Amino acid sequence: MIKSIDLTTNSVHIKRALVTAALVLCLPIMTGCGSSDKTVKDNNLISEIKASEHTSVDDAYEQLKDSASTDSEQAEFIQQLKDLKECSGKFANKTERGNVYSAEVTFYLSRGKIYSTVVYSGYMGEIGDGEVSDSTEKGYLFESEPKGNLYGNEQDFHLLFGKDKLRIAWGESCDYTLDRGDGTPESVENYEVPFDESDTFKKIETLLDENFADYEHELIYNKSKSELNVYFQAPDNLREALNTNNSKLNDSWQKLVDSMKSFSELLLSVTKIGGKAENVNIYWVDSWNNSQSYDESDYILWIHNGTVKYNYADHLSEYPTSPSSNEKKSVYSDQHSESSLGSDSGAITSGEKNALEKAHQYLNYSAFSYSGLIEQLEFEGYSHSEAVYAADHCGADWNEQAVKKAKQYLEYLSFSRSGLVEQLEFEGFTHSQAEYAVREVY
Numbered sequence: 025m026i027k028s029i030d031l032t033t034n035s036v037h038i039k040r041a042l043v044t045a046a047l048v049l050c051l052p053i054m055t056g057c058g059s060s061d062k063t064v065k066d067n068n069l070i071s072e073i074k075a076s077e078h079t080s081v082d083d084a085y086e087q088l089k090d091s092a093s094t095d096s097e098q099a100e101f102i103q104q105l106k107d108l109k110e111c112s113g114k115f116a117n118k119t120e121r122g123n124v125y126s127a128e129v130t131f132y133l134s135r136g137k138i139y140s141t142v143v144y145s146g147y148m149g150e151i152g153d154g155e156v157s158d159s160t161e162k163g164y165l166f167e168s169e170p171k172g173n174l175y176g177n178e179q180d181f182h183l184l185f186g187k188d189k190l191r192i193a194w195g196e197s198c199d200y201t202l203d204r205g206d207g208t209p210e211s212v213e214n215y216e217v218p219f220d221e222s223d224t225f226k227k228i229e230t231l232l233d234e235n236f237a238d239y240e241h242e243l244i245y246n247k248s249k250s251e252l253n254v255y256f257q258a259p260d261n262l263r264e265a266l267n268t269n270n271s272k273l274n275d276s277w278q279k280l281v282d283s284m285k286s287f288s289e290l291l292l293s294v295t296k297i298g299g300k301a302e303n304v305n306i307y308w309v310d311s312w313n314n315s316q317s318y319d320e321s322d323y324i325l326w327i328h329n330g331t332v333k334y335n336y337a338d339h340l341s342e343y344p345t346s347p348s349s350n351e352k353k354s355v356y357s358d359q360h361s362e363s364s365l366g367s368d369s370g371a372i373t374s375g376e377k378n379a380l381e382k383a384h385q386y387l388n389y390s391a392f393s394y395s396g397l398i399e400q401l402e403f404e405g406y407s408h409s410e411a412v413y414a415a416d417h418c419g420a421d422w423n424e425q426a427v428k429k430a431k432q433y434l435e436y437l438s439f440s441r442s443g444l445v446e447q448l449e450f451e452g453f454t455h456s457q458a459e460y461a462v463r464e465v466y
Contacts (some may be wrong), residue, residue: 030417031269066091070098074136081108081131081138107165108138108156111185113141115202127190127202131156140150140168142183144192149174151192159184162193176445195442221303227435228252228291233359235287251303251465252291257381258324266337275336279385281325284308288391289330289400290432304329372413379406379414387420393452394420424462441466 043393066088073084085105091098109129116126127144138156154170161167164184171192172179186189194201217223232254240257264274284306285445292304308325309318314389326334374378378403386392386400394415401411433439433447441462448458 047054067095067098070101073133074101079133079135081105081112081133085109088138096426104138108185110163110187113204115190115204117200117202125200125202127192129190139309140166140170140185142170142184142192144191149179152185154181154183156185162232163189174443195440198443200438203419212303216298223293228294230455233255249303250301251305252301254291254304254306255312256306256308256365257312258310263310263336274337279330281335281337282329282382282385283389284325284327285330285332286386288327290390294432373410375410376408377415379410379440383414383418387418387425391425391432393425393429393448393457394422395452399452422453423457426457427464429453430461430465 039384070088070091073079073087077090085102085108088102088105091102106143112129112131114126114128125145127142129226130141132139132141132345133224139151140156144151149172152170154168156168157165161184162188163248166183166185168183170181170183172181174194177193182191182193186327188204190202191200192202217278223230225243225245232241232243236256238445239259242255244253244255246253266277271302288304288306294300304326307318307323309322311322320334325332382401382404383397386397392400397415397418397420398408398411401414402408407412418431429451432446433444444457444462444465445458449455449463453461
């Protein structure tokens with residue numbers, strides 16, 4: 025946290041007083057003897073601005089910068105506006121992981137007081153407006169202590185404003201300094217690394233290469249549509265093979281479809297946290313098209329945000345011997361459930377067995393909390409009791425699931441210890457599970 029401010033000395037006030045004195049001494053020379061009417065008018069304008077409901081500091085300074093007021097208090101106020109204006113604007117910093125965060129600072133006056141507004145991009149929450157006061161912290165002119173929130177939890181912020189840097193602190197260990205930049209693309213004012221050049225994007229590419237090396241694939245980010253698209257070239261003659269009603273192939277295909285759904289959901293959670301993509305699409309296509317211009321006739325599989333929008337295997341009704349996708353799922357689920365439940369398998373409903381099979385598929389690919397797994401299964405259409413049964417009998421170690429989820433987050437994003445605990449709790453893990461995970465990964 026930012027250390028408490030020593031109010032016994034105030035170099036800002038001393039400096040501003042010297043500037044004020046200079047302004048007051050020079051004003052008669054600049055304005056001449058016939059400026060009394062303008063002086064009265066400017067004094068009235070200053071009073072109006074101070075009493076207004078909402079006036080931006082930029083607007084106030086533009087109106088008053090050529091003021092003819094000879095009042096030292098008024099001159100100091102104008103100098104304060106100038107300082108605030110120079111502390112406004114955009115700031116950015118680059119983390120060790122290569123992520124760039126930016127913030128935009130503005131100030132406004134309301135009924136005689138000055139308030140700050142800070143919009144902090146990449147932050148999963150909101151910083152409220154705060155009343156501004158002078159700061160004695162070296163390198164900073166002003167400070168404020170607004171309220172805010174992180175993942176729905178209220179936080180107390182401490183902000184320090186300088187002409188060339190901004191400091192944002194909250195919680196026990198979150199303390200970040202943002203700079204205006206030195207002119208390089210990575211640190212220039214308000215610079216943001218393009219998502220398809222970011223470390224997160226590169227990590228996703230590596231994940232694809234490591235897990236799907238057998239299939240030609242490409243990752244494309246469409247900024248205008250706020251979507252991430254993954255294209256796979258299907259094996260030769262896959263359509264014809266699916267038409268043969270080969271049970272082993274059908275089961276393998278269903279496993280791949282379920283894996284793709286889980287992978288899509290993982291990508292969506294990662295990209296949404298970074299605020300970079302609202303949609304994730306996974307396409308399996310017959311033949312490669314370098315322009316990525318496909319239509320539905322080219323798709324063998326299309327998954328949008330974890331939901332299957334098109335699966336060629338679901339459109340084989342013209343082949344009477346070909347089982348429907350639901351039948352295939354039931355056959356596979358029954359086999360898996362019988363093998364995992366043994367003699368007890370006959371005591372449960374088919375819905376519970378299918379929910380348990382689905383839970384195993386999810387846990388083989390991603391990490392879930394107990395409540396998160398139940399919610400996901402309910403989203404898939406299982407009843408609450410079926411989802412609870414699956415979560416109770418899936419054999420998951422929820423501490424280890426929390427560790428796995430924490431590692432997934434740290435692969436793509438930067439978190440403080442307390443921030444990671446809060447994110448894991450947001451995912452549905454208990455506080456003790458989240459604390460266990462953070463101890464394991466830090």
